[in-house]
Amino acid sequence: GAVVSQHPSWVICKSGTSVKIECRSLDFQATTMFWYRQFPKQSLMLMATSNEGSKATYEQGVEKDKFLINHASLTLSTLTVTSAHPEDSSFYICSAPDTYTDTQYFGPGTRLTVL
Amino acid sequence: GENVEQHPSTLSVQEGDSAVIKCTYSDSASNYFPWYKQELGKGPQLIIDIRSNVGEKKDQRIAVTLNKTAKHFSLHITETQPEDSAVYFCAAKSIGGFKTIFGAGTRLFVKA
Numbered sequence: 001g002a003v004v005s006q007h008p009s010w011v012i013c014k015s016g017t018s019v020k021i022e023c024r025s026l027d028f029q030a031t032t033m034f035w036y037r038q039f040p041k042q043s044l045m046l047m048a049t050s051n052e053g054s055k056a057t058y059e060q061g062v063e064k065d066k067f068l069i070n071h072a073s074l075t076l077s078t079l080t081v082t083s084a085h086p087e088d089s090s091f092y093i094c095s096a097p098d099t100y101t102d103t104q105y106f107g108p109g110t111r112l113t114v115l
Numbered sequence: 116g117e118n119v120e121q122h123p124s125t126l127s128v129q130e131g132d133s134a135v136i137k138c139t140y141s142d143s144a145s146n147y148f149p150w151y152k153q154e155l156g157k158g159p160q161l162i163i164d165i166r167s168n169v170g171e172k173k174d175q176r177i178a179v180t181l182n183k184t185a186k187h188f189s190l191h192i193t194e195t196q197p198e199d200s201a202v203y204f205c206a207a208k209s210i211g212g213f214k215t216i217f218g219a220g221t222r223l224f225v226k227a
Binding site for chain 2: 004006041042043044046049091093095097102103104105106107108109111
């Protein structure tokens with residue numbers, strides 16, 4: 001199947017700093033990518049939809065000024081957690097759909113820990 | 116709104132036994148149903164999917180069935196092995212639709 005990568009796989013930062021997470025589709029182009037957040041032992045929570053060349057669409061309750069999304073190319077979307085706080089600590093996962101098969105492929109996730 | 120319910124939330128089986136996870140969906144326009152396996156600390160991996168023009172699909176020890184009338188679909192794992200232990204998510208999507216709706220997940224434990 002298609003491959004989606006994420007970088008970094010884990011990051012530890014101090015409260016108040018910003019963290020950028022990259023999501024790349026390695027062998028297909030993705031005009032749309034999805035960003036999820038997952039707390040321990042819980043399901044995937046869709047945060048926002050990243051659209052290449054246009055603004056991201058955020059789910060209700062997700063602060064767009066805190067979670068900045070940029071989808072500058074057909075293979076790269078970035079999520080920046082601004083002014084991170086301990087409650088932002090979570091597992092962040094991106095995914096990209098293969099538009100030919102409609103199958104959604106997930107990245108390996110990024111574990112963010114805010115001290 | 117659209118919803119996918121998944122049961123059970125936790126399932127424990129003995130190695131070699133079968134495991135069944137069931138999901139129901141609410142959006143009658145859904146016609147693509149993938150299943151994902153998520154191991155600890157990793158992203159979900161697609162393990163099998165089924166489209167609405169098919170009632171059953173099998174891939175080695177894994178099979179999925181779909182009942183569109185009842186809006187039910189199920190994952191069947193036969194001859195379970197300890198490495199099958201993981202969290203499994205069902206999902207539903209309409210072809211060409213925007214979002215994939217995920218179930219809450221089933222934590223499967225396979226005891227050796």
